[in-house]
Amino acid sequence: MEKSDSVSLTVHGNVRITEFPEESNVCVKLNTVAVGDWKIITGDTVALSSFSYRGADNRIFIDLPFECGLKGSSPFMWPRLVLNCFSKDTSGKDCVVGYGVLPIPTEPGKHICRVHCFLPEPSSIVQQMMAKLRGMNAEFVDPLLPANADGRYACRTSTRGYVDIEINVSIKSSETGYRFAPSASSEAKINNSHQNVPSSIADLAGIVAVGGEEHADIFGADSENETTRTA
Numbered sequence: 232m233e234k235s236d237s238v239s240l241t242v243h244g245n246v247r248i249t250e251f252p253e254e255s256n257v258c259v260k261l262n263t264v265a266v267g268d269w270k271i272i273t274g275d276t277v278a279l280s281s282f283s284y285r286g287a288d289n290r291i292f293i294d295l296p297f298e299c300g301l302k303g304s305s306p307f308m309w310p311r312l313v314l315n316c317f318s319k320d321t322s323g324k325d326c327v328v329g330y331g332v333l334p335i336p337t338e339p340g341k342h343i344c345r346v347h348c349f350l351p352e353p354s355s356i357v358q359q360m361m362a363k364l365r366g367m368n369a370e371f372v373d374p375l376l377p378a379n380a381d382g383r384y385a386c387r388t389s390t391r392g393y394v395d396i397e398i399n400v401s402i403k404s405s406e407t408g409y410r411f412a413p414s415a416s417s418e419a420k421i422n423n424s425h426q427n428v429p430s431s432i433a434d435l436a437g438i439v440a441v442g443g444e445e446h447a448d449i450f451g452a453d454s455e456n457e458t459t460r461t462a
Contacts (some may be wrong), residue, residue: 233285237302237303238302238304238305238306238402238448239300239302239403240301240401240402241299241400241402241403242297242298242300242301242310242398242399242400242401243296243298243299243399244262244296244297244397245294245296245297246261246293246314246394246396247293247294247395247397248291248292248394249283249291249316249392249393249395250290250291250393250394250395251316251318251328251329251348251391251392252392254318254392255284255318256282256283256291256423257293257316257317257318257347258279258281258316258318258325259279259280259293259315259316259317259319259394260277260278260279260313260314260315260374261278261279261282261297262314262374262378263299263311263312264310264311264313265301265303265310266308266378266379267307267308268304268307268308269301269302269308270303271299271300271301272301272302274299274300275297275299278295278296278369279298280293280294281384285299293394309334310336311332311333311334311335312332312333312334312335312396313330313331313374313375313378314332314333314346314385315327315330315347316328316329316330316331316392320388326367327370328342328350328368328392329349329391329392329394330350330374330376331346331349331377331393331394332377332378332395333346333396335398336400337398337400339400339402340399340400341397341399341401343396344395344396344421345393345395345396346393346394346395347390347392347393348391348392348393349388349389350368350388350391351369351370351389351435352369352388352389353369354387360383408460430452431435
């Protein structure tokens with residue numbers, strides 16, 4: 232029998248575009264990480280794309296769909312998506328070019344998220360030189376390490392690129408005491424942000440033209456300045 236205080240989470244989306252300035256081809260591996268009392272009940276935990284190359288517009292399209300269903304008892308240890316990005320070098324070997332992590336949005340609906348990917352830096356100059364000679368970047372022993380905070384406090388990283396993800400979230404909670412929806416204050420802020428927005432350059436400058444009088448005054452001032460200059 233299912234618990235009455237469970238939280239059901241349904242996620243489906245698509246990995247759309249990636250950008251790594253130093254790479255010409257990228258492959259994305261997406262992992263759904265559920266820890267604590269969270270469990271994956273439907274769908275695949277891993278999604279892997281094919282290698283995509285830059286097109287005529289200098290963009291790399293991945294087009295990797297994914298879908299999964301999760302269940303837990305509280306927002307504690309909220310599920311996350313971990314990205315492992317790979318690229319082929321000149322010799323045809325696969326090498327890691329970036330790690331990324333995205334907590335699944337806690338608001339139902341459609342979200343477009345940009346995940347910035349990073350790589351760990353070598354801990355010494357000798358290791359950095361060896362990595363350049365071998366043509367391989369530093370890697371994590373555990374590819375799911377970005378999803379956890381343990382063991383990352385002394386890790387130096389550098390940003391290498393980003394991945395754009397379109398994700399749709401559906402949340403169903405029963406008697407948990409948590410509300411997974413936009414609050415009234417956030418909706419009020421959105422409504423207020425659309426008010427008092429200037430619709431033209433004249434409104435932005437505070438000029439109100441009535442029957443062309445304002446334009447006449449402006450041109451009159453310009454003509455007076457020109458007459459004083461000629462004099």
